[in-house]
Amino acid sequence: MLRSLLLLPLLVLAPLAQAQQLAPEQAALKAHVQFLAADALRGREAGTHEYDIAAQYVAAQMLGAGLKPAGEEGWLQPVGLVTYRPAARAKWTLMRGGTAIPLQFGIDFVNSGIPTTPDFTAEGQVVFAGYGLVYPEGKRDDYRGLDVRGKIVAIYAGVPEGLPGEVAAHLGDDDQKARLAQARGAKAVIIIESLERRAEFPLEAMAPYYDYERTTWVGHDGKAHIVAPGAPVVGTMGQAGAEKLFAGSRIKWRDVLAAERRGTRMPTGPLVGVLKATASTRVATARSSNVVGMLEGSDPALRNQYVVVSAHLDHVGVGEPEKGDDIYNGALDNAAGVATMLEVARAFEASGKRPRRSILFVAATAEEKGLVGSSYFAAHPGVTGPLVADVNLDMPILTFTMQDLVVLGGERSSLGATYAAAAATEGLKVVPDPSPEEMFFVRSDHYSFVQAGIPAVSIDSGPGGPGAAAQQDFLANHYHKPSDDLSLPIDWAAAAKFTRVNYAAVRALADSDARPSWNKGDFFGAQFGGHGAR
Missing domain, CATH: 3.40.630.10 (Zn peptidases)
Known part of the structure; x- marks a missing residue:
């Protein structure tokens, strides 16, 4: 026992000696x-x-x-968190020539969550805007000649080849595409599955996970923040659904696919028919904080x-x-x-x-x-x-x-x-x-x-x-x-x-x-x- 007691200080001091090997600035980190x-x-x-x-x-x-505290509550800046996800599989319908063309969840489309409007419906004509890009530095405006005011805008997923990487990452984001559509008066956006996106993760594989949870913050007005509340992304349409959506229109779906393959500019314009797209959203709230100090x-x-x-x-x-x-x-x-x-x-x-x-x-x-x-x-x-x-x-x-x-x-x-x-x-x-x-x-x-x-x-x-x-x-x-x-x-x-x-x-x-x-x-x-x- 005596030997054990004599060893005890050595055991205690060993980690202290290791810690002392670090310079003070390193030990602080x-x-x-x-x-x-x-x-x-x-x-x-x-x-x-x-x-x-x-x-x-x-x-x-x-x-x-x-430092001095610089949050709304001393050091803390409260941040209301909103988590949201689709509450149910939606029902979308395409009307053309007095005929209702049903669209099948998981085959033709998958709906998204919209936290600003838990029960969302958009109904109207669809305008196809290609990739939906506005990039003056590249002399590109996919909305040139299009009137999308009060319309649902269909936008092709991703970006064409040739854009600078960080620009492509920014403009290829679905929410940023919705921001551009909203600025031009659209009331909703649907994303069309591209060949590239389908090869990576087809819509049918996405469908079982359609209700994944996303998070945003609550503004001072008590509303959830999204980039384009006036023209939210209501969902993604797969290639089977896109073929139905483009049927009977001047713009042919096969020409859109061919343009992606060739890397050429896509045809754009209004599509024939009226689309009714809905989305119901489950919303929950939580609280967290940023920590803010000022010098x-x-x-x-x-x-x-x-x-x-x-x-x-x-x-x-x-x-x-x-x-x-x-x-x-x-x-x-x-x-x-x-x-x-x-x-x-x-x-x-x-x-x-x-x-x-x-x-x-x-x-x-x-x-x-x-x-x-x-x-x-x-x-x-x-x-x-x-x-x-x-x-x-x-x-x-x-x-x-x-x-x-x-x-x-x-x-x-x-x-x-x-x-x-x-x-x-x-x-x-x-x-x-x-x-x-x-x-x-x-x-x-x-x-x-x-x-x-x-x-x-x-x-x-x-x-x-x-x-x-x-x-x-x-x-x-x-x-x-x-x-x-x-x-x-x-x-x-x-x-x-x-x-x-x-x-x-x-x-x-x-x-x-x-x-x-x-x-x-x-x-x-x-x-x-x-x-x-x-």
């Missing part, structure tokens, strides 16, 4: 990740008690970093401009077990991003020098449910001055010694040059996205700010040296899996370097005489740049 990715927080799913604990932790750390600027002329540093706090919660583990901890996705954000804030405090512009540090909720918290914050930032830039920190893969950085969206605004200069101070280069096919630009919270007209970037480690292999390993074996936890070989020295680069960039953005700006002729700047100029 690990401490945040260790708490946020702990099993006790059960994957921090938005809307759960465990997420709320994580939010309180972040608020406490913001207080310790010298006030020192320059009277600039302190009412705000640089945002964002990182999503939520992960996917508890799910299917793998090797007996059902907790999806989210260490790199995105406890690491939140940790970086908190230590950037602490670096400002340690510097003893306030920035000229004010900085808002935002831990966003429900990113994993569709960029919900950041979308709400971009629409309701809670400050009177303009948001001039967003730096987003999402899932930095930090399991190796970094040689370079990827700045998603950096080529679109002045933020790119700022980050190149900041990276150089740590001996790093900024390199292009090595996986453009993943469309990360539209899959992270900075995209919410882009759509609000605010220059924004998302920062990740680059592919140099061991980076490419490490990133491929993480995406293949750990992304959205229980193994994204502290058992990963996280390089805390790399995490500290990543933090220093982001501090340098945010400091430069906050202190620069010039306000961050979109690059001349940039697609997203032209599309949305006017929205953020307040």
